[in-house]
Amino acid sequence: xxxxxxxxxxxxxxxxxxxxxxxxxxxxxxxxxxxxxxxxxxxxxxxxxxxxxxxxxxxxxxxxxxxxxxxxxxxxxxxxxxxxxxxxxxxxxxxxxxxxxxxxxxxxxxxxxxxxxxxxxxxxxxxxxxxxxxxxxxxxxxxxxxxxxxxxxxxxxxxxxxxxxxxxxxxxxxxxxxxxxxxxxxxxxxxxxxxxxxxxxxxxxxxxxxxxxxxxxxxxxxxxxxxxxxxxxxxxxxxxxxxxxxxxxxxxxxxxxxxxxxxxxxx
Numbered sequence: 329x330x331x332x333x334x335x336x337x338x339x340x341x342x343x344x345x346x347x348x349x350x351x352x353x354x355x356x357x358x359x360x361x362x363x364x365x366x367x368x369x370x371x372x373x374x375x376x377x378x379x380x381x382x383x384x385x386x387x388x389x390x391x392x393x394x395x396x397x398x399x400x401x402x403x404x405x406x407x408x409x410x411x412x413x414x415x416x417x418x419x420x421x422x423x424x425x426x427x428x429x430x431x432x433x434x435x436x437x438x439x440x441x442x443x444x445x446x447x448x449x450x451x452x453x454x455x456x457x458x459x460x461x462x463x464x465x466x467x468x469x470x471x472x473x474x475x476x477x478x479x480x481x482x483x484x485x486x487x488x489x490x491x492x493x494x495x496x497x498x499x500x501x502x503x504x505x506x507x508x509x510x511x512x513x514x515x516x517x518x519x520x521x522x523x524x525x526x527x528x529x530x531x532x533x534x535x536x537x538x539x540x541x542x543x544x545x546x547x548x549x550x551x552x553x554x555x556x557x558x559x560x561x562x563x564x565x566x567x568x569x570x571x572x573x574x575x576x577x578x579x580x581x582x583x584x585x586x587x588x589x590x591x592x593x594x595x
Contacts, residue, residue: 339402341366341499341531342387347396348555349382356382358555359396364548369525369532371546371563373539373577375586379555380535384501387533388420389413400499418446421497421530423488423521425504429476435462436472439490447495461490464527465520482513486520493524500525502534506541518544539578542566551577553586 340363349357357379364370374380385391387398389405398405405416429438437444439461440454449457459469465486476484485505492500505521506514518541525532525545536542542549543563550560551574559571566578576584 338365340364340399341368341401342370342533343397343399344383344387345397345399347383347386347398348394349386349391350394356555357386357393360552360555360557362550362557362560364531364533366531367529368547369534369545370548370550371534371536371542372550372552372557373536373542374552375537375577378552380552381503383552384503384533384535388422388501389416414446418495419498421492421495421500423485423492423500423502423505425507429484429487429491431476434473434475435479435487438476438487439472439494441491442495457494458490461494462487464493464524465490466516481508482510482516485509485513485517489517489520489524493528493530496528498530500528500530500532502532502536502545504536504538505534505545506536506538511540514538514541515544521545539580 342364344360344362347357347360348355360379360383372380372383382391386393389408393406396406400416400419408416430441436455436458439458440449443449443454443457444451455472459472462469462471467483467486467490471479471483476487479487502521506517509517522545534545543566546563548561549563549566550557551571552558553573559569559574561569566574569575572585576586
């Protein structure tokens with residue numbers, strides 16, 4: 329197990345210590361240790377079934393770890409009461425896999441959902457912010473009154489990104505941000521993520537098996553394998569990690585320590 333230490337003089341924005349989670353007889357997380365520094369972009373890579381999504385859900389509180397600690401700004405989040413959890417969620421923005429937009433709401437209400445419902449902002453102000461955030465991701469004001477079904481996959485992903493940044497969160501999570509997109513649109517989304525995160529100064533945690541995306545948006549990369557972080561370091565060190573599992577995964581090779589029956593799925 330390997331945890332990336334915080335830089336001298338800083339405390340991690342997010343820190344996981346020995347986090348475990350199982351479902352019945354299946355052990356998914358086997359002691360995850362990870363630290364994400366303030367203002368940095370951490371990307372967790374790994375194959376299908378390796379524990380990426382469960383790790384993210386444990387941080388968000390959507391799943392309760394069986395044991396271990398999840399600190400956000402130094403505060404223990406495991407076992408928080410409802411009110412404390414609701415307050416914590418205000419720090420977070422999220423771009424879901426597939427955008428996960430509300431089909432029954434126009435685009436602007438999707439983008440401003442947290443502003444309307446969590447912050448109780450008036451609709452006129454929320455709409456103005458939504459249109460500005462749509463502009464930030466390259467969409468014209470006319471898009472605001474369309475419904476998700478009227479948008480292409482790439483446009484839906486842009487709307488999802490606009491929603492993630494609408495409340496100017498301190499921490500943004502990206503769940504497979506380029507899944508289902510062609511290579512050109514995927515690169516556009518990666519550029520938008522980098523540009524908007526830099527402008528906000530947010531801390532980000534992403535999960536992906538798309539290595540082109542990981543290389544573009546990451547400051548640091550961690551690889552999870554069989555429920556443990558087996559390597560973590562700067563993205564610049566990825567190609568000379570000295571770890572056979574990392575090397576096989578990032579190059580998408582069939583031969584190596586990760587076998588086919590272990591749901592190896594690199595892109």
